[in-house]
Amino acid sequence: MTDFTYKLENIQTDALTLDYFLVPWDTEILEQPVAEIRRMEIREPEAAGRDYHTFRRWCEKQVITLCNCRIAHERLVESMFLEAQGFRFIELNYCPQLNKLQELELVDDTILVQPADHQDRELLAEMAGNVFQHGRFHQDPRLGTMLGNYRYRKWLLNAFEQPHQQVITCVLNGEIIAFFVVEYPEQSHCFWSLVGLAPGKQGQGLGKRVWRTMLRKHQQDGIDTIVTSISSHNIAVFNLYVSLGFRFPKPHAIFHWRP
Numbered sequence: 001m002t003d004f005t006y007k008l009e010n011i012q013t014d015a016l017t018l019d020y021f022l023v024p025w026d027t028e029i030l031e032q033p034v035a036e037i038r039r040m041e042i043r044e045p046e047a048a049g050r051d052y053h054t055f056r057r058w059c060e061k062q063v064i065t066l067c068n069c070r071i072a073h074e075r076l077v078e079s080m081f082l083e084a085q086g087f088r089f090i091e092l093n094y095c096p097q098l099n100k101l102q103e104l105e106l107v108d109d110t111i112l113v114q115p116a117d118h119q120d121r122e123l124l125a126e127m128a129g130n131v132f133q134h135g136r137f138h139q140d141p142r143l144g145t146m147l148g149n150y151r152y153r154k155w156l157l158n159a160f161e162q163p164h165q166q167v168i169t170c171v172l173n174g175e176i177i178a179f180f181v182v183e184y185p186e187q188s189h190c191f192w193s194l195v196g197l198a199p200g201k202q203g204q205g206l207g208k209r210v211w212r213t214m215l216r217k218h219q220q221d222g223i224d225t226i227v228t229s230i231s232s233h234n235i236a237v238f239n240l241y242v243s244l245g246f247r248f249p250k251p252h253a254i255f256h257w258r259p
Contacts, residue, residue: 002028002158008038011054015047016040018055022062025158029151030143033062037069042077052085059259066143067257068136072250079253087255090136092232096246098215101224104245106216109209113217116167116179121160124167124179129153131196134234140256155194156181165193168217170210177201178210190218192228211244 003024011018019039026034037055042048059067071078073092083089116124129149132138137148159165159181170178178201181194192214197207218226230237232251241248 002154002161004158004162009058011051013047013051015044016042016051018052020055020058020067022064025154026066026151029147029154030066032065035059035062035064035067037067040069040071040078040082042081045077045081048081049084052081056085065259069255069257070252071255073253074250075253079255082255082257085257087257088140090139090254090256091134092251093229093254094232094248094251095227095229096241096248098226098244098246099224101215101219101226102222104215104219106212106219108216109213110172111177111209111213112171113213114169114171116160116169118160120167120169120176121157123176124169125153125156127176127179127198128156128194128196130199134231136231136254136256139231139233142256142258152194159194168214170213172206177206180214188222188224190223190226192226195228207240208243211240215244 006021006024008019008021010020017039018037020035020037023034023036026036058064067087068090069082069087070093071082079089129152132148132152133145135148135152137143137151138145156167156179159167164183166182166184168180168182169176170180176198178195178197180192183191183193185191197210215226226246228241228246230241
């Protein structure tokens with residue numbers, strides 16, 4: 001099972017706040033050390049550049065081959081600082097949110113929603129490894145489609161082992177046509193961590209039916225707020241979420257650094 005524990009490191013000066021850590025799950029996928037900057041605040045860019053060398057030395061010591069950083073899109077000082085340090089912009093990440101689910105009127109459907117069985121693991125992992133095209137690994141040409149697909153496959157397999165995640169399947173005429181990896185961070189709230197329509201099922205009008213069926217399932221379970229995460233490159237899914245009543249808070253910008 002993938003290790004999800006990590007140790008947060010910190011640089012705190014008058015000019016710079018930087019929280020970062022070694023990412024065990026992506027390190028496993030790349031088979032090379034991967035880091036993540038969890039938080040960055042620049043108060044004085046020139047001095048921050050000097051303080052940042054502490055992090056660069058840490059990267060050299062750890063032999064980091066990829067570092068990602070996620071910051072609020074309006075933090076232009078931090079964005080420009082990252083670019084000056086060799087980071088490259090990859091995507092905007094949106095977290096659409098649906099509130100007041102209990103107030104919606106949702107029609108029933110013949111799609112069956114049920115927890116995934118352990119025997120479905122390989123089938124669902126195969127789906128996850130073939131249906132996504134817009135993840136940040138896919139968008140970074142230095143990483144590419146093969147690693148991107150493998151990352152989603154591992155994501156799905158790991159979800160079966162995580163007590164805070166539930167894998168749910170949507171079945172039509174005895175066939176799994178979609179899957180959802182769902183987390184429940186607090187009462188009446190859920191987060192769709194990973195959502196996929198099975199390969200070959202696109203363009204058949206199934207997407208909206210599946211998503212509405214899941215909304216109805218959550219409604220019956222007492223959920224009132226749903227949040228998910230999508231890439232700015234996945235244009236097709238934007239209209240779907242808007243049509244279902246989701247709203248879009250401000251996005252985050254995702255940057256990658258490679259040595």
